[in-house]
């Protein structure tokens with residue numbers, strides 16, 4: 001299986017001194033859903049923003065399909081879709097015009113996009129509201145429109161920051177279904193979350209980041225052979241804390 005996303009010793013510091021993310025290495029392969037887990041301030045958004053090219057300077061390497069953002073930024077970004085935790089959409093557009101705008105950028109043929117939009121919008125129960133201005137939408141509706149605009153071009157790599165926050169249970173279920181369907185076609189998904197139950201049920205692989213360091217990573221199947229993901233992570237956090245204290 002081909003590796004879609006690879007981080008090799010990825011290190012990012014905002015002040016040029018203390019790293020917010022420190023020597024993180026991980027791989028996401030075709031067909032995989034990868035959960036990036038961590039508390040507030042652990043380094044999830046910093047990693048995600050670097051992967052999608054919003055934060056540009058870092059040490060180590062980020063590869064998308066074997067190419068770094070340095071060597072092929074446009075090519076890499078064309079393969080990705082990124083939905084931030086608080087999507088900031090063009091408020092003066094209607095939902096459908098925004099989705100079509102993204103579909104135009106990614107050159108999705110009209111018949112293909114019409115079918116995809118219909119299907120996902122129907123599942124998200126937002127079809128009737130797509131003609132309204134985005135400025136009139138609730139937070140959850142904006143999130144749904146952002147998600148539809150990402151799924152409409154079937155990205156090779158979908159990157160999501162806390163995608164389940166703010167979605168109701170029905171919409172969360174639809175999102176999980178769409179994520180699985182996208183990966184079944186050979187794409188890969190990298191998403192951050194602090195909800196361990198979601199990660200345990202949805203992900204093929206996970207990594208937990210704490211104070212910028214990966215404290216545990218691997219396949220969910222292997223990690224949860226003897227304990228729940230929550231128990232595994234709590235134990236690793238305690239170990240990491242004890243290590244820090246012993247060095248203090």
Ligand SMILES: Nc1ncnc2c1ncn2[C@@H]1O[C@H](COP(=O)(O)OP(=O)(O)OP(=O)(O)O)[C@@H](O)[C@H]1O
Nearest residue numbers: 014015020021038039040041042043044045046047
């Ligand atoms: N723009 C910035 N300038 C300086 N420091 C920052 C900046 N953004 C984040 N940090 C710091 O980097 C560290 C990692 O933050 P990051 O936002 O990546 O964490 P996170 O895991 O995404 O947290 P959350 O779940 O709260 O979004 C934190 O110590 C944070 O204070």
